[in-house]
Each structure stands twice: as structure tokens, then as C-alpha cells.
Amino acid sequence: MSAGAPLVLISAGGTGGHLFPAEALAHVLRRLGLRVVLVTDERVGALAEKFPADEVVSVPSATPSRRSLVGMIEAAGTLWRGVSASRALIRRLQPAAVVGFGGYPTVPPLVAAWMLGVPRVVHEQNGVVGRANKFLARRVSMIATGFPEVRGLPRGVRAQIVHTGNPVRQSVIEAAKTLYPAALKGAKLRLLVFGGSQGARVMSDVVPDAVAKLPPEYLRRLVITQQARDEDQTRVASTYRALEAQAEVRPFFTDLPQRIADSHLVVARSGASTVAELAAIGRPAILVPLPGALDQDQAANARTLADIGAALMLPQTDFTPERLAEELVMRFENPDLLTKAALAAKGAGRTDAAERLAAAVLGLAGIDPARLAARKQA
Known part of the structure; x- marks a missing residue:
């Protein structure tokens, strides 16, 4: 992969439900000639071993719980440390876009991208928006959805919604x-x-x-x-x-x-x-x-x-x-x-969802697929 190729930062929680569609997108982006870096959490374990990324980075994250005020304060502090680490990471990598797939590990990178003005996308795989993606919905440039209708999205974000379907792995x-x-x-x-x-x-x-x-x-x-x-x-x-x-x-x-x-x-x-x-x-x-x-x-x-x-x-x-x-x-x-x-x-069924999502990400980032293809052939 060319060191000068555009880079996309992908962030996903460390479970298969978040990582599998992220992995499918990463394969398509790399096939198009882009570089990929994965940001996740410590739960990822063996699931990240075959993830097609130039680098896998773990940032601090936590799931806020309303059951305990102390727990909420601690979680907020952990998330803020994650945002600080993500800001440093984004400044170092200079990604063309940041794509999140849900789960609280996606919050720090997406918030950092929002603060730094980097194009950002969340992909919601479920028929009801998750809490992390709901929090991020007003802070992203695009909301890609796995289903035609997703319940629970905040008002005023309809113009940002693009239905791509849920990316599936090559083995699928x-x-x-x-x-x-x-x-x-x-x-x-x-x-x-x-x-x-x-x-x-x-x-x-x-x-x-x-x-x-x-x-x-x-x-x-x-x-x-x-x-x-x-x-x-x-x-x-x-x-x-x-x-x-x-x-x-x-x-x-x-x-x-x-x-x-x-x-x-x-x-x-x-x-x-x-x-x-x-x-x-x-x-x-x-x-x-x-x-x-x-x-x-x-x-x-x-x-x-x-x-x-x-x-x-x-x-x-x-x-x-x-x-x-x-x-x-x-x-x-x-x-x-x-x-x-x-x-x-x-x-x-939809087997082209990863390609549809990749096209949407490239369009948002202003990346011309034809120029990528020419770079790969050079």
C-alpha cells in the first residue's frame, strides 16, 4: 500500500456485530487503494487478527451507566481521555475520513474528528439506533444505515441518512x-x-x-x-x-x-x-x-x-x-x-453494501475513485 494513499480511520466496538461490517468496508477500501487504521477497545482480541488494517489502535472508552453517579463521572472521564488520545491520533494520521460502526469505543474518535473538522460517518447496523450512534448523530456528516428504516434517530438528521445496507464479510x-x-x-x-x-x-x-x-x-x-x-x-x-x-x-x-x-x-x-x-x-x-x-x-x-x-x-x-x-x-x-x-x-439480501458504503465515504471525503485507480496502476 502506497504511503501517500489516502487513509480512512475506522472505529468499531470490540464485538463481531460491530467488527464484521467494519472489516467488510476495510477490505473494499484497501482494494480501492486506500490505507486503513482500526480504532477499537481491549475486547477485540482475536477478532482483530485478520482485520485488514495498517495499524490497530486501542483508545480509552467506557459505557456510561445511569445506575451510579460515580460510575457516570468515571465513564465520562475515561471517554474524555479517549477523545484526547484520538485527537493526537488524528493529527498524526491525517485521515481523509473517520467511520464509526457503533459501540462506545466509537465515541472518542468521532468526537475528536468533529472537533477537528474531519469528515465523519456513523454506520447503524440495527433497526433501532444504538445509544452511541444516537449521541453522535448530530455530530457527523453522514449516517449510513443497514435497514431502510431506523427508529430512534434524532429529529433534524434525515438529510444526513444514506441507506447502504449492512456490509457482510467476503466469506458471506x-x-x-x-x-x-x-x-x-x-x-x-x-x-x-x-x-x-x-x-x-x-x-x-x-x-x-x-x-x-x-x-x-x-x-x-x-x-x-x-x-x-x-x-x-x-x-x-x-x-x-x-x-x-x-x-x-x-x-x-x-x-x-x-x-x-x-x-x-x-x-x-x-x-x-x-x-x-x-x-x-x-x-x-x-x-x-x-x-x-x-x-x-x-x-x-x-x-x-x-x-x-x-x-x-x-x-x-x-x-x-x-x-x-x-x-x-x-x-x-x-x-x-x-x-x-x-x-x-x-x-x-444485499451483498454489495460494503461497496455502497465505500462509495459514500469516498464521496464525502472528496476522493475520486478514478484517481485512486490511476495511482494503483502507476
């Missing part, structure tokens, strides 16, 4: 080339279960018990791939062994996009990345939004697929072994339901 784009494996009556049904990058205990509590309630003729035809947390893996695997079910249970799947593509049905949480990947690949789902979330963002995400017949949204209170077993039996008996849902999901 490759998996999206896999045709839906037709679900046939009397044939195997491949079930994939996961709870997001951090896992979800409710999946380990409910799904094995639901499988145990299936009639024997359906149990024999079910092929299960399930993510379970380390502390739940032995319990889940033992239940399936006792049932003589065909099952693979692991704490994490590095090839999750292809496993989504190979499945007939997915049971999962409804984080923004999960919903975007299900749509891009085109697979039917039973989605269980994370309960108790302040913003109810996962419920809004799930509803986008439920409203078009691509998914069944089940509140966690309704996600019981009995209800899940009923839903599985229904799909065994009526496999056309799965095929129709897969087509609906595929129709809502």
Missing part, C-alpha cells in the same frame, strides 16, 4: 453463491443453531429438549450443528448422544457463513450481522431476539425478516422446547415452507 459473499439445498419431504433436514459471536445459553437450554420431543421418524432425519458455550458444550453433546441424534456441537465455528449456506433452517439470535448474513445467503430462520435489551434492536432486526415471511420471530418467553418442537414438526411435514422462506430471505 462466497457462501451466498451456494444454492438453497432443497428441503424435501422424507429427506434429511439440516438444522443450524447459534447465538451470535458470544453464544447464547438459551439455545443450549431449549434446543436439545425440543429435539428430544420430536417423533422418532423426524429425529432420525434431523442433522444438527449447534454452537454452545464452553460451559454448556458437554451437557448439550451428552443430550444428543443419549438421543442418538446426528449432531456436531462446538463453542465456535470459524466457517459459520458456509454452515449457514449448507443448512435448511437456522435457529439464532437476531443481531444485525446475523440478519444481514441470513438475507445475503438466503436461509429461513427462527429468530429469538435478545430479551431485556434497552433499545430492543434485535426485535426490530428480526421483524424485517419476519414481515416478509423469511423468518419466524419468537420472543424468548415463547421459545420453549414444546413450541420449537411444534415448529420443527411443521417444517418436516411442509418443507415448502422452508423453500418459500429461503426465497423471501434471498430477495431481501
Whole structure:
């Protein structure tokens, strides 16, 4: 990468939901000939090892909590130290633009960019704006959205909104080339279960018990791939062994996009990345939004697929072994339901969101893609 090439500073919280779309954008920017630096927090861990950045920088950040005045004051002090560190970083790197993907680690770099007059973008992946992005909305030049409608944005920012879709990783784009494996009556049904990058205990509590309630003729035809947390893996695997079910249970799947593509049905949480990947690949789902979330963002995400017949949204209170077993039996008996849902999901998918977001960022920063291409060829 040329040292004189324009640089984009990308900031994202240290979870997969924020980092995966940031990673997709970074790949496109680097392919176009730009340099990329990632600003994140200490949670990022191994997720940053393959992030396509010239440099990965951690700045102080904190999540303010209204439960404690002392905690709020401490968090504000930490965020201000992050802003100071980000100002120094921006002065050193001279980025053409700063792009944030949500989470409180994005606040210091975006506030610093606002103070220094650098073009700045936030990308909101969810159907309800997150607290950090809501705070930043009036301080950025552009708000890119993953869904056509995003609830909770402040008044007066509509002119800044650009719907780009949610960028998905290259592995998702490759998996999206896999045709839906037709679900046939009397044939195997491949079930994939996961709870997001951090896992979800409710999946380990409910799904094995639901499988145990299936009639024997359906149990024999079910092929299960399930993510379970380390502390739940032995319990889940033992239940399936006792049932003589065909099952693979692991704490994490590095090839999750292809496993989504190979499945007939997915049971999962409804984080923004999960919903975007299900749509891009085109697979039917039973989605269980994370309960108790302040913003109810996962419920809004799930509803986008439920409203078009691509998914069944089940509140966690309704996600019981009995209800899940009923839903599985229904799909065994009526496999056309799965095929129709897969087509609906595929129709809502967008695999070019990273390119659309990159084009918006370049336009805001005043960077000519043709001149970038000429620089790469020189």
C-alpha cells in the first residue's frame, strides 16, 4: 500500500456485530487503494487478527451507566481521555475520513474528528439506533444505515441518512453463491443453531429438549450443528448422544457463513450481522431476539425478516422446547415452507453494501475513485 494513499480511520466496538461490517468496508477500501487504521477497545482480541488494517489502535472508552453517579463521572472521564488520545491520533494520521460502526469505543474518535473538522460517518447496523450512534448523530456528516428504516434517530438528521445496507464479510459473499439445498419431504433436514459471536445459553437450554420431543421418524432425519458455550458444550453433546441424534456441537465455528449456506433452517439470535448474513445467503430462520435489551434492536432486526415471511420471530418467553418442537414438526411435514422462506430471505439480501458504503465515504471525503485507480496502476 502506497504511503501517500489516502487513509480512512475506522472505529468499531470490540464485538463481531460491530467488527464484521467494519472489516467488510476495510477490505473494499484497501482494494480501492486506500490505507486503513482500526480504532477499537481491549475486547477485540482475536477478532482483530485478520482485520485488514495498517495499524490497530486501542483508545480509552467506557459505557456510561445511569445506575451510579460515580460510575457516570468515571465513564465520562475515561471517554474524555479517549477523545484526547484520538485527537493526537488524528493529527498524526491525517485521515481523509473517520467511520464509526457503533459501540462506545466509537465515541472518542468521532468526537475528536468533529472537533477537528474531519469528515465523519456513523454506520447503524440495527433497526433501532444504538445509544452511541444516537449521541453522535448530530455530530457527523453522514449516517449510513443497514435497514431502510431506523427508529430512534434524532429529529433534524434525515438529510444526513444514506441507506447502504449492512456490509457482510467476503466469506458471506462466497457462501451466498451456494444454492438453497432443497428441503424435501422424507429427506434429511439440516438444522443450524447459534447465538451470535458470544453464544447464547438459551439455545443450549431449549434446543436439545425440543429435539428430544420430536417423533422418532423426524429425529432420525434431523442433522444438527449447534454452537454452545464452553460451559454448556458437554451437557448439550451428552443430550444428543443419549438421543442418538446426528449432531456436531462446538463453542465456535470459524466457517459459520458456509454452515449457514449448507443448512435448511437456522435457529439464532437476531443481531444485525446475523440478519444481514441470513438475507445475503438466503436461509429461513427462527429468530429469538435478545430479551431485556434497552433499545430492543434485535426485535426490530428480526421483524424485517419476519414481515416478509423469511423468518419466524419468537420472543424468548415463547421459545420453549414444546413450541420449537411444534415448529420443527411443521417444517418436516411442509418443507415448502422452508423453500418459500429461503426465497423471501434471498430477495431481501444485499451483498454489495460494503461497496455502497465505500462509495459514500469516498464521496464525502472528496476522493475520486478514478484517481485512486490511476495511482494503483502507476
